[in-house]
Amino acid sequence: MIDLQHITKTYAKNNKKAVDDLTLHIEGGELYGFIGPNGAGKTTTIKMMTGILRPDSGDITMAGHRMDSERLQAQRLIGFVPDGNDLYDRLSGMEYLNFMADIYQVSAQQRKAHIEKYLSIFSLEDAINNQIRSYSKGMKQKLVVIGALIHNPPIWILDEPLGGLDPRAAHLLKEEMIRHCQAGNTVFFSTHVLEVAEKLCTRIGVVAHGKLAAQGTLEELRSGEVGASLEELFLELTDDGGEEV
Numbered sequence: 001m002i003d004l005q006h007i008t009k010t011y012a013k014n015n016k017k018a019v020d021d022l023t024l025h026i027e028g029g030e031l032y033g034f035i036g037p038n039g040a041g042k043t044t045t046i047k048m049m050t051g052i053l054r055p056d057s058g059d060i061t062m063a064g065h066r067m068d069s070e071r072l073q074a075q076r077l078i079g080f081v082p083d084g085n086d087l088y089d090r091l092s093g094m095e096y097l098n099f100m101a102d103i104y105q106v107s108a109q110q111r112k113a114h115i116e117k118y119l120s121i122f123s124l125e126d127a128i129n130n131q132i133r134s135y136s137k138g139m140k141q142k143l144v145v146i147g148a149l150i151h152n153p154p155i156w157i158l159d160e161p162l163g164g165l166d167p168r169a170a171h172l173l174k175e176e177m178i179r180h181c182q183a184g185n186t187v188f189f190s191t192h193v194l195e196v197a198e199k200l201c202t203r204i205g206v207v208a209h210g211k212l213a214a215q216g217t218l219e220e221l222r223s224g225e226v227g228a229s230l231e232e233l234f235l236e237l238t239d240d241g242g243e244e245v
Helices: 040-047 073-077 094-104 107-122 139-149 167-182 194-200 218-222 228-236
Strands: 004-010 015-027 031-035 056-064 078-081 155-159 187-192 203-208 209-215
Touching: 004 040, 015 040, 015 073, 015 203, 015 209, 031 040, 031 194, 040 056, 040 073, 040 155, 040 187, 056 073, 078 094, 078 139, 094 107, 094 209, 107 139, 139 155, 139 167, 167 187, 167 194, 194 228, 203 218, 209 218, 218 228
Parallel strands: 031 187, 031 203, 078 155, 155 187
Antiparallel strands: 004 015, 004 056, 203 209
């Protein structure tokens, strides 16, 4: 469902390869964790996957649609939760969700069902008509998640989606991620919380200095190191990479 073939991205300001000949293939039904130190290239990879940045070279395909030649078709198949929640603070929560539904041309019936479901899940019913500027960080993160998934896309791309969420909301989002994959869809998410990746993911990719250092199930990553935790494996495969790019 997600296919990245030899993608590379270099930033002109420092001539640094943020992503270096990266190839990934992720099938439907997979919950794929993407981990790496700051500066490893995770966010740059995600921006290219979602069409925000164009790779210098290589091909990106989302559910059969090429990001270079079929960008809009590919983007309509993606629900993207970025790292950070910059929102239109003077809108109410409901106005924001309806704005997102309008962008994706979601019918009135579908948006009503989606909004009611997720407002209940995330306990936002009482605040949804308030201006977003009155929301806490965690409430804003919940709103971003609801808006990103409002068109029921088959591919979820989540960049640090649990940041700012309280334990209950984080647990419920993880359950939704699992359910989405059980229905044959795909979740690709980056996280700094290694315990979450260890417990949640069907496969994990470890990236360092823009390259894929290792990939596989937890058992495959252990490669003979019986009982090794993901944290121990992560430290072996990576080192400090500087600031996130």
